[in-house]
Amino acid sequence: MTVTVSYSGQVRAAAGVSDEKFEVPDGCALDQAVARLAAARGAALKSLLLDAAGRVQPALLLFVNDEQVMTGEARMLMPGDRILLMAPISGG
């Protein structure tokens, strides 16, 4: 199935695009989709998406269809879902 992935903050710079279509298997969970993205893209993006143990980076903010999903929360994806991966940002 196809989902849309958008990137924000530092992950956008590492991804090189603001959004893209991405193919995942039916029944794919959100954390699995993030791991697939990390494997399919460059090392710069992978280091922002996954921690040293290969789990979703706890600092990464995850949204599906504009609603936040907590890191570690089991969330199954549906065709057409819109995923947003947001690196933390701050003031200055």
Add this chain to the structure above:
Amino acid sequence: MPKAKPLTDEERAVYEWQLWSPEFGEAGQERLKGSRVLISRVGGLGSVVAYELAAAGVGTLILAHGGNIKPSDLNRQLLMTHAALGTSRVQSAERRLKELNPRLDIVAVPENMSDSNAAELVAQADLIVDCAPLFQERFAMNREAVRQSKPLVECAMYDCEASITTILPGRTPCLACRHPDAPPHWRREFPVFGAVSGTVGCLGAMEAIKVLGGFGEPLAGRLLTMDLRTMSFRMLKLARNPACPVCAT
């Protein structure tokens, strides 16, 4: 909530155009006059927040920002000037704000928010606006805002992107719900335009005016994000972390 203070005739003249705003009126203006707002850093974001709140007639601004003005501040820190390079940031901010609104009371604190001063600074305010770049400062501010049940407007930016939310302790997720720990990849210095910090700074000031003035719908539990490269705006729903070390009961 702040204690309302009656307006003078001069103040009615100065704020006439916003007194016409439905739901706000003289009662809202009196609440702003009685309000004390803490702004953590008056840099790119905080300069604009402070300027708009000074113009709007907030009674007291508490400005916390350490250090002196550097050339690299001047693309976005609009309360700093070339003539004041090398001098205290909060003193420059105080001078510029007083030029705009001589009725304003300012508490200029020449240090950044930290674990050691957050409780005292937050205790002085009715509302806090977080414009700080370092997560340790933000965590100290968030922890005290939640503990003292003070509204906290959170502004952030990166390159041409920005985000804003309003934390209402007991009602919304707090900063630690989103970020239990400091993000390992965040860096103190990052790309940004002054027009980006100014945009989200104006929005932050408007959130403060609404919460203090008692009207409108603040961004409670919602994160407004914007990409000014494409002028795309998005409203996201934030989740509360039931295991949050700061706000979970």
